[in-house]
Amino acid sequence: MENRIGNDGIKNVIECKGISKYFGEGANKKEVLSTMDLSVKENEFVVILGPGQSGKSTLFRMIAGLEKPSTGHIYVNGKEVTGPNPVIGYVFQRYTLFPWKTVMENVEMGPKLKGVGKKERREKAQYFINLVGLNGFEDAYPHQLSGGMKQRVGIARAYANDPEIMLLDEPFGQLDAQTRILMEQEILRIWEKEKRTVCFVTNNIDEAIFLGDRIVMLEGKLPSKMKKIYNVDLPRPRDFTDLAFLELREEITGETELAL
Amino acid sequence: MGENKKNMFLKVLSVVSIVALFLGWQLVVDFGIVPNTLLASPKQVIEMFIYKISNANPDGAVLWVHVMTSLQEALTGYLLALVIGIPLGLAMGWFVVVEGLARPIFEMIRPIPPVAWIPLAIFWFGIGLAGKVFIIWASGLVPCVINSFVGVKMTNPVFIKMAKTYGATDWEIFKDICIPSALPMVFGGLQVALAASWTALVAAELIAADTGLGFLITMGRRLLKPDMIILGMMMVGLTGVIIGIIIDKIEKRLVAGVNK
Numbered sequence: 065m066e067n068r069i070g071n072d073g074i075k076n077v078i079e080c081k082g083i084s085k086y087f088g089e090g091a092n093k094k095e096v097l098s099t100m101d102l103s104v105k106e107n108e109f110v111v112i113l114g115p116g117q118s119g120k121s122t123l124f125r126m127i128a129g130l131e132k133p134s135t136g137h138i139y140v141n142g143k144e145v146t147g148p149n150p151v152i153g154y155v156f157q158r159y160t161l162f163p164w165k166t167v168m169e170n171v172e173m174g175p176k177l178k179g180v181g182k183k184e185r186r187e188k189a190q191y192f193i194n195l196v197g198l199n200g201f202e203d204a205y206p207h208q209l210s211g212g213m214k215q216r217v218g219i220a221r222a223y224a225n226d227p228e229i230m231l232l233d234e235p236f237g238q239l240d241a242q243t244r245i246l247m248e249q250e251i252l253r254i255w256e257k258e259k260r261t262v263c264f265v266t267n268n269i270d271e272a273i274f275l276g277d278r279i280v281m282l283e284g285k286l287p288s289k290m291k292k293i294y295n296v297d298l299p300r301p302r303d304f305t306d307l308a309f310l311e312l313r314e315e316i317t318g319e320t321e322l323a324l
Numbered sequence: 325m326g327e328n329k330k331n332m333f334l335k336v337l338s339v340v341s342i343v344a345l346f347l348g349w350q351l352v353v354d355f356g357i358v359p360n361t362l363l364a365s366p367k368q369v370i371e372m373f374i375y376k377i378s379n380a381n382p383d384g385a386v387l388w389v390h391v392m393t394s395l396q397e398a399l400t401g402y403l404l405a406l407v408i409g410i411p412l413g414l415a416m417g418w419f420v421v422v423e424g425l426a427r428p429i430f431e432m433i434r435p436i437p438p439v440a441w442i443p444l445a446i447f448w449f450g451i452g453l454a455g456k457v458f459i460i461w462a463s464g465l466v467p468c469v470i471n472s473f474v475g476v477k478m479t480n481p482v483f484i485k486m487a488k489t490y491g492a493t494d495w496e497i498f499k500d501i502c503i504p505s506a507l508p509m510v511f512g513g514l515q516v517a518l519a520a521s522w523t524a525l526v527a528a529e530l531i532a533a534d535t536g537l538g539f540l541i542t543m544g545r546r547l548l549k550p551d552m553i554i555l556g557m558m559m560v561g562l563t564g565v566i567i568g569i570i571i572d573k574i575e576k577r578l579v580a581g582v583n584k
Contacts, residue, residue, distance in 0.1 A: 128489050150491040160486045164504040173500075174490045225490055 077229060077261050078104040078127060083136030084287070085122050095287035096122050099136070102280065102290065104229075109255065109262045111272040113316070114282030120265040121157070123288075124231045127263070128152050140229065150174065153227030153260075157234040159214040161206040167193065167217050168202040174225025185224075192220040195254055212243040219254065229261045236271070248274050252300060269316050273309060274302050284320060292319060364551035369558070372551040383543035383552070385535045390556075391563060393536040394525060397453060398567075401460025402521045408461075409468025409517070410510060416469070417476025417506070418498045430469060438463035438520065439527045451532035456525060463524035464517035471513025475506025511575040518571060522564045537563070 085097040096119040104110050114120050125131040127138055129148045138145040140152065153174075161170050168186070171193055175185035193199055196216040206214055215235050222230055232251075236244045248271055255262060266272055272279045279294040294316065298308055346366045352358050353365035364372070376387040385393075415422040416430075441462050449455035479502045487497045529538020537560050544552030 125485075130485055130488060148488045148491060150489075152489060154486070154489040156482055156486060158482060160480075160482050162483065162501065162504070164507070173487075177487075177490050177492050177496060 074105045074108075076103040077106050077141055078102070078263070079139040080123075080127070080133075081137045081139070083123075083126065083133040083138060085119065085126065085131070086134045097133075098287040098289050100288075100290055104261055104263060107259045107261055109264065109275060109277045111276030111279045112263060112265045112282065113267070113269065113272045113279050113320075114265075114288065115267050115284050115320075117286070118282045118284060119286065119288035120282065121233055124154070124233050124263070124265060128154050128231055150178070150225055151228050153222030153225055153230045155215070155218045155222050155230065155232045155235045157237055159206070159211070159218065159238070161214055161217055161221075163206050166203050166205055167198060167209070170206070170217055171221045171224050173221060178225075189220070189224050192223045193217075195223070195257065196220045197250070210243075211239050212247055215239070215247060216250070219251070223254075223258060223260075227260065229263070232262065232264045234265050234267070237267075244271070249301070251275065256300075269313055269320075270304060273298075273312055273316070274304065279316070281316065281319065360550075361548065362550060364549075364554055368551040369554050372549075372555045376552075376555065382547055382549075383540055387540075387555075387559070390535055390537050390540045391559060394529065394538070394560075395563065397456040397529075397536065398460055398521055398525045400453070401457040401525070402464050402518060404457065404461045405464030405468050405517055405521065406514065409465045410472045410513075413469035413472025413513075414476055414498075414503060414506065414510075417473045418494075418502050434466055438466075438524045442528055442531055445528070446532050451534065455532065456528045456536075459524050459528045460521045463520040467513045467516035467520060468510075471509045471516070472506060475509030475513075476502045478509065479505045507578065511571075511578070514571055514575070515568065518567060519564070522560070522567070526560055 080100055080102040082099050082101060083097065084095065084099050087094050087096060100123070112120050112123065122131065126133050127140070127145065129145045129152070140149060161167075162173075165173070168189055172185045172189040175188055180188070190199075190202070193202060196219055198213060198216055198220065201209065201213070206217070209217065218235065219232075235251075236247050239247060251264075252275065264275055266275075273296060276296050279296060281291045281294070283289045283291050294312065296312065298306070298312070302309055349363075350365050350367060353360055353363055353368075360368075373387070378386060380386050380389075412422075412426060416426050417423070438459055441459055445455040445458045449458055476498075483501050483505065484497055487501050492500070525536075526538040526541075529536040530542050533539035533542070537556050540559075541553050541556035544550065544554075544556060
């Protein structure tokens with residue numbers, strides 16, 4: 065068994081050891097991720113920062129057990145990942161609410177699949193619907209909701225399944241700028257209230273600094289590797305116009321081709 | 325405003341066109357341009373309609389009996405097609421074993437037009453209810469299977485991944501995700517199947533029957549009564565439209581919220 069305790073005594077819930085990912089065979093073989101090591105501590109908010117097509121979603125799919133790494137190993141809570149695991153809650157980039165289910169039915173899906181009784185799972189779903197600020201919308205169908213509200217439901221649905229780890233794959237990528245900033249504040253508020261280990265993928269530097277305890281920056285071209293890790297020591301709530309925020313922003317921008 | 329005017333104009337034009345058709349038709353017969361032995365006038369068709377409401381002569385049954393016979397045959401065959409075709413198509417879309425086993429046979433039989441089965445059906449079942457139900461079943465089955473199959477295949481793969489991260493089993497994914505997401509396609513198949521069944525029914529009755537709308541048409545030909553032929557044709561069309569509307573209504577009820 066790998067050593068799961070970091071230098072600070074907090075246990076690592078996710079450990080990626082020398083993982084890489086290829087697609088295709090022979091001449092068509094394409095390396096998407098190359099030898100990556102990454103550890104995420106309990107209740108840490110880690111942001112994976114990289115441009116589009118940099119293998120971020122592939123990394124998440126492997127952690128979630130939807131795909132297997134070509135080399136290396138991934139451990140969640142010390143156990144090697146071999147398939148999907150309800151310990152991990154996944155919020156996808158696109159809205160993935162089931163259009164034929166109401167908000168309530170979407171959120172209670174996880175507990176329902178686990179065989180939790182109706183009363184108990186309704187209570188739990190209601191708690192998280194309230195937590196994401198959607199009380200009153202329990203019976204609405206997804207097509208009646210705005211983009212921001214849909215992602216709130218997605219977050220509530222992930223939480224209702226009792227995950228220890230939340231993987232959020234560019235959850236706000238399709239929202240307009242204003243809603244996005246609001247949702248960034250919201251996700252922190254929710255996380256403060258219901259602490260979980262969070263991995264959050266984004267291509268937006270401001271979003272990364274605003275949210276993360278640590279920022280893992282990926283190489284801008286394939287195959288993707290880890291380029292640098294930043295520890296963000298700024299107190300929350302962070303201010304986009306704070307001097308320290310801007311200095312860090314400048315430092316990260318200097319390292320990347322993301323800046324416009 | 326402009327849109328309204330255009331719609332109004334279209335409505336007026338459609339009334340004009342229908343009135344002109346019937347008027348022209350009446351005149352063509354009245355002036356002997358087409359001999360009355362070949363074409364009955366609308367007036368004669370209406371008279372025949374009124375006569376047939378209460379008179380069984382000359383074909384042996386009142387109009388109502390013909391309609392009900394045809395409906396009974398059509399609906400029996402149609403329902404059997406749904407009950408067998410939809411589950412089969414859905415299962416073919418999700419379970420590899422079912423697809424592998426059922427699809428080749430299905431693809432082999434599919435190119436044979438259902439009316440080509442009529443002679444065999446008469447051999448096997450005679451000219452009673454069973455033979456026609458078989459023909460209708462065979463015609464309705466194909467669209468039911470195809471649409472259900474394609475509907476499941478078209479399930480958004482993100483939904484399936486999503487459900488996997490929640491620990492849903494294969495069967496749960498099929499039941500809770502693939503089937504509801506396939507519903508609109510399935511209903512599309514019901515409409516196509518209905519049209520196919522109704523067509524096959526008339527074809528079957530033209531060849532072998534002792535009651536039914538197709539039989540009414542055939543008797544009209546044998547008795548050299550064009551008014552009876554046209555009455556039969558109109559009743560076939562009218563009944564088909566009414567069933568179509570009913571299915572449409574059921575569909576709207578059942579798939580509320582889906583794919584909006």
